[in-house]
Amino acid sequence: ILNVEQSPQSLHVQEGDSTNFTCSFPSSNFYALHWYRWETAKSPEALFVMTLNGDEKKKGRISATLNTKEGYSYLYIKGSQPEDSATYLCAFRFNKFYFGSGTKLNVKP
């Protein structure tokens, strides 16, 4: 079993706040690191797939960075909106997908 850890487990922020989450994963035999957003009553959807050390990806107000040598990735949300409320999952891909337990974000209007 590969250990993928996410922190914090949950986060409550006000609309307009910026926030970030951490995903740590095994630094050896790196293949790919994924971020997914999982909204209530919907399926998880991919935000980013990152494969290279130093990768930075951006989608609107959300961005992610990757450090494969030390085994961590950060997800940033700038100016959080209520529609950003969801569980954010990271997954380490090594043949299979190994998921962390997620960070549950609640953005209050």
Next chain:
Amino acid sequence: DVKVTQSSRYLVKRTGEKVFLECVQDMDHENMFWYRQDPGLGLRLIYFSYDVKMKEKGDIPEGYSVSREKKERFSLILESASTNQTSMYLCASSRGQGVRNTEAFFGQGTRLTVV
């Protein structure tokens, strides 16, 4: 529009019943997965299939089996349902390991309650 479809959204079964959860994908993906999601535990892999008739145990295979007779369909079987199998079950599919920049696509989930 890519799709992974699970046969039921909600299911209630009795202890001891044999339960079938079906998953179909229309993307010609090589890999298919079954996960269960429990509060605080994230997504835990039950079984993984990388080709027709090929399967690998995940982290929590006990009490489950799978079947992949066709590329598009991956079935999860609870041989004798127990109350500790009450959970949300998610099916996913993806391209094979050789395609590095590929994501997983998920079904809508089946919330199974065993009474």
